[in-house]
Amino acid sequence: MDDKEILEKALEFHGHRCWASVAGVRVGLAALEKLGIKRSGGTQLYGIVEIGEEHGGMCFGDGVQYATGCTFGKGNIRKNPLGKLGFTLIEKDTNRAVRVVFTSTLQKQIAASKFMQQRAAGISPDEIPLEDQMELVELVWNAPKEEVLKIGEVFEYPGKWIPEVMGFKPCDRCGELTALAYLRVDGTQHVCIPCSGYDR
Structure with missing residues (x-):
């Protein structure tokens, strides 16, 4: 699957098109690229996502899950509830890890978008016109990586992995x-x- 196909399938999985799920896909793909590894269908990778509860932007977690294959169902991802759009990806065999964060560069544009104005008015995301959803998707997807992602250096994660x-x-x-x-x-x-x- 190429990156665009991963994005499309992630949005389908998520249920609507929004900026935070797109940001999650971008962060997940960047983490994979930095570690030089591929998306996992098993449990070779482990993720820590920093979203919390009951705030706008939790959709980020679905994007990260789909992009990396680290899912709550497989038990190879957990929340560290800091309310941030940060994600740490760990390759369990080597304990190599990287933390990637979606930055605040686009926040004014996101907040001013038709999609977010409708969300603020209480309209459900899947009831917002497709063109308004896609405007925000394209904004986040097409932004230059160096402007919207803070990609850390690879480090060793002190993991002690319990067998399944x-x-x-x-x-x-x-x-x-x-x-x-x-x-x-x-x-x-x-x-x-x-x-x-x-x-x-």
Whole structure:
């Protein structure tokens, strides 16, 4: 897949076209390029995304996930909730890592766009006319890399990677399928966390 195809598929996955998801794609692709590696379909890579909760711009996380293949479903990405559009990508075999940040260069143009004016008026992003969505997508996608991305130097990440634990078993109390690593021993029973009474 070329970069433009990754962008198009990421926007389709995300559900609407917005500046933050495009920024996430650009940051993810830049991190891959800096490390000289390809998008992962497995768990060879690990990501740390710095978005938080309940703020405009969280869409950045979907762009990063699609671009790099680090996904919450595979468990090879986590949030460090700082409210920033920053992302650290780590190659687990070597612990080589890079942090990339989407900068504030375009913020005035983004804020003044028809898309953001409609969002501020409470219009859902997928109800905004396509041409207004695409105006913002093109603005962020076509901006020169050196103007919108702060790409750090490659560094060594002090990672200690726990191997994936495979397998599920029904909880001896409620019968619900539970990943083996999440079963707890209570007497002679192997039970899920809610049935065990433990917090975790």
